[in-house]
Amino acid sequence: MCGILALIQANDTSVAYELHEAMYFLQHRGQDACGLALCASGGKISQCKGNGLASKVFNDGSHVADLPAGYMGIGTSASAEAQPLYVNSPYGICLAHNGNLINATELKHFLDFEAHRHINTQSDSELMLNIFANELNETGKARVNDKDIVDALQRMYKRCVGGWACTAMLAGYGLIGFRDSYGIRPLILGSRRSGTGMDYMLASESIALKQLGFGNFADILPGQVVIIRKGAGPTFYQIQNQKRYALDIFELCYFARPDSVMDGIGVAKSRELMGTKLGHKIKSTLRPEEISAIDVIIPVPETSTISAPFVAAVLKRKLVQGFVKNRYVFRTFIMPGQQARVKGVKRKLSAMEEPFDGKNVLLIDDSIVRGTTSREIVAMAREAGPPITHSHIYGIDLASPSELIAHDHGRSRDVDQIAKHIGADRIIFQDLEDLKTACSEAVVSKSNTPRAPRDFEVGVFCGKYATPVDEGYFQHLEQVRGETAKLKVLEKAREAVANGSADQKQLEIATNGVKVAEDGQIIPTSTDATRSGTYTSMNGGEKRQKQSRDRRSPKDQTDISLHNLADD
Numbered sequence: 001m002c003g004i005l006a007l008i009q010a011n012d013t014s015v016a017y018e019l020h021e022a023m024y025f026l027q028h029r030g031q032d033a034c035g036l037a038l039c040a041s042g043g044k045i046s047q048c049k050g051n052g053l054a055s056k057v058f059n060d061g062s063h064v065a066d067l068p069a070g071y072m073g074i075g076t077s078a079s080a081e082a083q084p085l086y087v088n089s090p091y092g093i094c095l096a097h098n099g100n101l102i103n104a105t106e107l108k109h110f111l112d113f114e115a116h117r118h119i120n121t122q123s124d125s126e127l128m129l130n131i132f133a134n135e136l137n138e139t140g141k142a143r144v145n146d147k148d149i150v151d152a153l154q155r156m157y158k159r160c161v162g163g164w165a166c167t168a169m170l171a172g173y174g175l176i177g178f179r180d181s182y183g184i185r186p187l188i189l190g191s192r193r194s195g196t197g198m199d200y201m202l203a204s205e206s207i208a209l210k211q212l213g214f215g216n217f218a219d220i221l222p223g224q225v226v227i228i229r230k231g232a233g234p235t236f237y238q239i240q241n242q243k244r245y246a247l248d249i250f251e252l253c254y255f256a257r258p259d260s261v262m263d264g265i266g267v268a269k270s271r272e273l274m275g276t277k278l279g280h281k282i283k284s285t286l287r288p289e290e291i292s293a294i295d296v297i298i299p300v301p302e303t304s305t306i307s308a309p310f311v312a313a314v315l316k317r318k319l320v321q322g323f324v325k326n327r328y329v330f331r332t333f334i335m336p337g338q339q340a341r342v343k344g345v346k347r348k349l350s351a352m353e354e355p356f357d358g359k360n361v362l363l364i365d366d367s368i369v370r371g372t373t374s375r376e377i378v379a380m381a382r383e384a385g386p387p388i389t390h391s392h393i394y395g396i397d398l399a400s401p402s403e404l405i406a407h408d409h410g411r412s413r414d415v416d417q418i419a420k421h422i423g424a425d426r427i428i429f430q431d432l433e434d435l436k437t438a439c440s441e442a443v444v445s446k447s448n449t450p451r452a453p454r455d456f457e458v459g460v461f462c463g464k465y466a467t468p469v470d471e472g473y474f475q476h477l478e479q480v481r482g483e484t485a486k487l488k489v490l491e492k493a494r495e496a497v498a499n500g501s502a503d504q505k506q507l508e509i510a511t512n513g514v515k516v517a518e519d520g521q522i523i524p525t526s527t528d529a530t531r532s533g534t535y536t537s538m539n540g541g542e543k544r545q546k547q548s549r550d551r552r553s554p555k556d557q558t559d560i561s562l563h564n565l566a567d568d
Helices: 015-021 059-066 106-111 124-135 146-159 206-210 249-255 267-285 288-290 304-315 338-348 372-377 415-422 431-439 469-497 504-512 538-548
Strands: 002-008 033-039 045-051 070-076 085-087 093-101 162-170 172-181 188-194 197-202 214-217 224-228 237-240 296-299 323-325 347-349 362-367 514-517 522-524 535-538
Touching: 002 015, 002 093, 002 162, 002 172, 002 372, 015 033, 015 059, 059 304, 059 372, 070 093, 085 124, 093 124, 106 124, 124 146, 124 162, 146 172, 146 224, 172 197, 172 338, 172 347, 188 206, 197 206, 206 214, 224 347, 237 347, 249 267, 249 431, 267 362, 267 431, 296 304, 304 362, 362 514, 469 514, 469 522
Parallel strands: 296 362
Antiparallel strands: 002 070, 002 197, 033 045, 033 070, 085 093, 093 162, 162 172, 172 224, 188 197, 188 214, 224 237, 323 347, 514 522, 514 535
16 A cells, blocks of 8 residues: 655745655555655656655655755655656656556566566556556657647556556656546545645645645546646546446545545544444344443544444443554554564553453454454454455555455355454444445535445455456465565574574475465475475575575665665
């Protein structure tokens, strides 16, 4: 998941400070990496990006002051590679991308064998940037216009399948923002007066625009592109006919900030309605004497703190705060490795004794992914979201299906099994229809287009995705996850051997290395050879080379064609 930004100003004041400021309002959307790229008069592009939080990458803002002035720029906070990405041909393009391409294998083959463009990473963002660059190059012109950009994007949309929202910057030309034809990932435009002109900004969430003084919000529509040039207003084009208007419902129930508005839907309002509907679900499920036996209702920070008071109001039970959240620990479901996630939960939450002592407690939480958090904090749990049974394929890397607590070898675990796993007496999940209704009723501002009121992307809850999905994509997704994770598994095995705590499997991994099986599982290389896959050996010179690669600096992972200020 990423938060993306773009800003173009009427005057020549540098946009770096405001893009940097806006990143902190989107930091919840990705903590692994962030960056920005600026374009100055004359088309020169400068960048600062790297791994880590914005405060680290920008050295608490000192790097921003060192950047050359630029009147327009784009930025990201990401949970994957550091963006924005850059290609110098044609015309100098920077791209910030939020989402996933579900035909990545096909696109990579096209770029390799037909377009002859080198792809250096597993990143879908790099694929999309190069597809766009290749299509734009078809113009064969020294300078392009809006029509050339629109035509290139139309050809790109025909090739790419998935869910995305993107901001792009064409050196010396202007900003571009576009959204997939299903409307899965959000993108919002705002404006503000600046002297005698207007500034324009694009962001994943409205809060980043609001806090910088932007107003007149307009959602970029499914299949739509907006092009903004300096001194001119935004121009909108329909790249592809709208196929659906299905905002990812996970944004509303979990991911987005509560003070944001997306497609006219207030995030906080949707969570209030989720609480009311969950309260009625609990009331219809439990017997009156069971409800009377509830001493307190306690929300699990942080998303459910909005829903829980409305559950309490329906059930007429006392609401208390029972957990203290450490504000300096981020979401645990995206942490690599189960042990890291367990430690992360203990760092993130601590329970106060008095609210729990001797009481029958109804806990309200927003979701169960792997069950790690719930198992650590719950004695009795009542959950406030439908069971997550399938992969998220549009840009939120929740977990492999085999890791999801509600998924059991292609089947859905029943609630009793889940309750037993996390140590709860009972679980009551919110119905998916109630969740959709709560979101569709949470309209707080008039959207700039009519949309099907109950149309949302809900594939993580039922396996029915907004876009067509090739069955081979899930195997590809597992392979990518495995390739990303195997180096961490090797490192942990070496650490366990070094401190004397390694089990047999870790000893085998440290000795022989690991490979990724066809199902994406990370296994020792000595495991049954019929489970073929890529592997990494830890023997001899290859071990030394591997250790050297593990110690790559952020400089080795950034665009080699641009000087990166964060490397200094």
